Amino acid sequence: MTIGSRALVDPELGPMLDLFPSVGVSAELLPVLRQPGRFTFPPAGPEGAKVRLEKPFVPGPEGAPDVGVWVYTPPEASPPRPCILHIHGGGYVMGDVGSQEPVHRNMAAALGCVIVSVDYRLAPETVFPGAVEDGYAALAWVFANASALGVDPARIGVMGESAGGGLAASLALLARDRGEHALAFQHLIYPMIDDRTCVAADPHPHAGEFIWTTASNLFGWRSILGVEPGSEGVSPYAAASRAEDVSGLPATFISTGALDLFLEEDLEYARRLMRAGVPVELHVYPGAFHAFNVHPTAEVSVQARRDSTAALVRAMKRRG
Numbered sequence: 001m002t003i004g005s006r007a008l009v010d011p012e013l014g015p016m017l018d019l020f021p022s023v024g025v026s027a028e029l030l031p032v033l034r035q036p037g038r039f040t041f042p043p044a045g046p047e048g049a050k051v052r053l054e055k056p057f058v059p060g061p062e063g064a065p066d067v068g069v070w071v072y073t074p075p076e077a078s079p080p081r082p083c084i085l086h087i088h089g090g091g092y093v094m095g096d097v098g099s100q101e102p103v104h105r106n107m108a109a110a111l112g113c114v115i116v117s118v119d120y121r122l123a124p125e126t127v128f129p130g131a132v133e134d135g136y137a138a139l140a141w142v143f144a145n146a147s148a149l150g151v152d153p154a155r156i157g158v159m160g161e162s163a164g165g166g167l168a169a170s171l172a173l174l175a176r177d178r179g180e181h182a183l184a185f186q187h188l189i190y191p192m193i194d195d196r197t198c199v200a201a202d203p204h205p206h207a208g209e210f211i212w213t214t215a216s217n218l219f220g221w222r223s224i225l226g227v228e229p230g231s232e233g234v235s236p237y238a239a240a241s242r243a244e245d246v247s248g249l250p251a252t253f254i255s256t257g258a259l260d261l262f263l264e265e266d267l268e269y270a271r272r273l274m275r276a277g278v279p280v281e282l283h284v285y286p287g288a289f290h291a292f293n294v295h296p297t298a299e300v301s302v303q304a305r306r307d308s309t310a311a312l313v314r315a316m317k318r319r320g
Contacts, residue, residue, distance in 0.1 A: 005206040010287030012298035024215035048105030058141035061133035068119035077112035079150030082316035089162030091220035123223035128238040154319035157185035165191025169240035185315035194241035194265035199230035208261030210289040247276040257288030
């Protein structure tokens with residue numbers, strides 16, 4: 001339980017807490033939190049506006065609906081291009097594929113890559129393994145249609161923030177274990193990867209007071225798992241930190257804030273990856289809470305976005 005960490009918050013980030021007060025996500029609040037347009041980004045820049053956007057549906061998991069994907073293709077980059085399969089955040093229970101359209105347009109233009117964003121099914125209506133299997137279906141479609149998409153199949157990676165980072169990490173494990181598609185990288189922004197954080201005997205005293213709290217985390221994990229967080233037998237394809245073996249995963253980028261509820265689970269996952277011989281780039285930003293990187297001008301947020309972009313540039317030069 002936190003003991004009052006406001007004094008530790010980067011001063012430039014402080015006003016953000018007044019705009020986004022910490023409210024425990026619950027079944028009662030979910031309809032409000034899912035309202036379209038609740039979370040928006042500034043319009044795409046001139047180059048981002050030129051990016052072509054298509055919204056096909058791809059074959060879904062066996063017995064499940066087709067999966068919607070939003071495909072962003074820059075007009076000037078020469079194929080074959082690298083590709084990012086992006087999975088949005090939202091605690092597994094909210095968020096939508098369209099909310100980051102301006103961000104994805106700008107990113108596709110700046111990096112000269114194709115971005116495929118996955119409209120996965122949300123919990124609690126769909127429990128595990130629905131969301132990760134939707135992600136795998138989208139990934140399989142990208143590999144199967146790489147030529148038509150102008151994508152280099154040796155430079156396809158997964159990316160996500162928060163719960164999206166958790167799904168990206170689980171998807172990387174699933175792809176490794178099924179052996180059908182080789183990922184070039186995984187890019188995880190404050191990933192939500194360990195349900196056991198909900199029941200930690202000695203929780204971090206300064207992490208998780210802001211934006212995404214322990215109460216919200218408990219609701220999110222209950223919703224996606226369909227069982228109590230911390231239960232025996234939770235699959236690593238639901239909570240990546242549950243994986244007993246993390247060797248053979250692609251090169252990994254992990255970033256998080258020093259005040260983020262996910263700090264310690266992210267640090268531990270990075271440690272295990274490095275110990276297993278996986279190349280890891282790890283960043284921890286002081287005074288930063290969950291979702292801090294969306295602040296438009298705070299230096300710590302600008303630096304986090306700069307580090308993320310630089311890491312993606314390097315990652316997309318590698319071939320899986």
